[in-house]
Amino acid sequence: MKAVVVHAPMNFGVEDVPEPQMQPAGMLLKVDACALCGSDLRTLRSGHRKVTLPWIIGHEIAGTVVELGADYAGPWGVGERLAVAPVVYCGVCDFCQDGRYALCENYKEIAQIWPGGFAETIAIPPEAVQHGTIRAVPRHIDPAFVAVTEPISSCIHAQEKGQVGLGDTVVIIGAGPVGCIHTALARTKGADKIYIADIVDERLEMAEAFAPDATINVAKTDLVAEVRRLTQGKGADVVITATPAPIAQVQAVEIARKGGRILLFGGLPAGKSKPGIDTNIIHYNGLHLIGTTIFAPRHHRLAVKLVTSAQFPVDKLITHRFPLSDFVKGATVALEGKALKVVFFPGS
Ligand SMILES: [Zn+2]
Numbered sequence: 619m620k621a622v623v624v625h626a627p628m629n630f631g632v633e634d635v636p637e638p639q640m641q642p643a644g645m646l647l648k649v650d651a652c653a654l655c656g657s658d659l660r661t662l663r664s665g666h667r668k669v670t671l672p673w674i675i676g677h678e679i680a681g682t683v684v685e686l687g688a689d690y691a692g693p694w695g696v697g698e699r700l701a702v703a704p705v706v707y708c709g710v711c712d713f714c715q716d717g718r719y720a721l722c723e724n725y726k727e728i729a730q731i732w733p734g735g736f737a738e739t740i741a742i743p744p745e746a747v748q749h750g751t752i753r754a755v756p757r758h759i760d761p762a763f764v765a766v767t768e769p770i771s772s773c774i775h776a777q778e779k780g781q782v783g784l785g786d787t788v789v790i791i792g793a794g795p796v797g798c799i800h801t802a803l804a805r806t807k808g809a810d811k812i813y814i815a816d817i818v819d820e821r822l823e824m825a826e827a828f829a830p831d832a833t834i835n836v837a838k839t840d841l842v843a844e845v846r847r848l849t850q851g852k853g854a855d856v857v858i859t860a861t862p863a864p865i866a867q868v869q870a871v872e873i874a875r876k877g878g879r880i881l882l883f884g885g886l887p888a889g890k891s892k893p894g895i896d897t898n899i900i901h902y903n904g905l906h907l908i909g910t911t912i913f914a915p916r917h918h919r920l921a922v923k924l925v926t927s928a929q930f931p932v933d934k935l936i937t938h939r940f941p942l943s944d945f946v947k948g949a950t951v952a953l954e955g956k957a958l959k960v961v962f963f964p965g966s
């Protein structure tokens with residue numbers, strides 16, 4: 619079959635590889651669509667600590683079941699269209715037992731320890747059938763919409779932790795796809811004012827499609843002063859950092875309203891994760907500093923519901939579509955920062 623193989627940083631391409639091996643309790647999917655994630659871009663650029671190259675990446679997957687293993691006992695049948703998010707929980711740690719799946723101590727991911735979805739076919743391992751994040755979706759839904767339910771799940775989880783809701787003023791730092799998802803989601807949840815900041819005008823222009831109340835170019839304007847001005851000196855109820863820039867975390871604390879919630883959504887590069895936050899501001903202003911990563915099965919369920927309803931502008935999120943054979947071309951657009959979500963279709 620055809621698949622994208624990453625051999626080394628900035629050395630990848632579409633190649634012929636052997637068909638994936640289905641385990642007896644697993645299943646085989648034809649990949650209908652697979653979206654490129656920010657973390658995939660990092661892997662393409664510089665590798666990934668949990669991925670041993672050469673490797674097939676791609677973890678935002680829409681696929682159709684084509685074959686079931688002899689011992690398969692899952693709920694899905696041949697011909698069903700599935701949304702496959704990569705997270706596979708262990709099901710036995712204290713957190714899983716408590717239903718707090720996003721904190722699972724032993725979670726594994728498809729495309730890290732099992733080959734990923736930038737391929738014509740993917741084998742879903744038994745562990746994912748049992749404790750993964752897989753949901754059936756109606757056939758009439760665009761597979762590109764189905765693929766991007768994964769990053770939407772992470773954002774739903776984060777905004778749940780940050781209790782984003784009616785009347786909130788929300789500032790999102792970083793206007794990549796994740797910042798745009800957060801903008802649309804905050805709107806869906808009833809936020810009053812939503813401001814999105816970035817250092818690149820081109821990205822802020824793409825973010826306009828999600829109807830923020832204002833965009834702020836922080837290369838030209840001081841973010842702290844601008845948020846103070848926009849909020850009559852009060853600051854934002856919620857600040858979401860959706861960028862690997864350490865300064866965003868420092869400024870998030872400075873632009874939050876007293877009692878505000880700060881969601882540290884984007885991780886920082888290794889060696890840069892002590893950005894010099896003024897913790898006295900957290901102390902005296904009673905701020906809530908909230909870490910968030912991955913998601914639980916229910917967030918994936920909500921994401922599927924959201925994209926299958928008309929409530930979420932998922933069409934605006936997908937700026938580029940390519941056949942899988944044009945992976946290098948599509949990935950280049952994304953690596954140059956000229957896209958929101960780039961989705962690949964192995965079948966076309
Ligand atoms: Zn992703």
Ligand SMILES: [Zn+2]
Nearest residue numbers: 708711714722
């Ligand atoms: Zn667990």
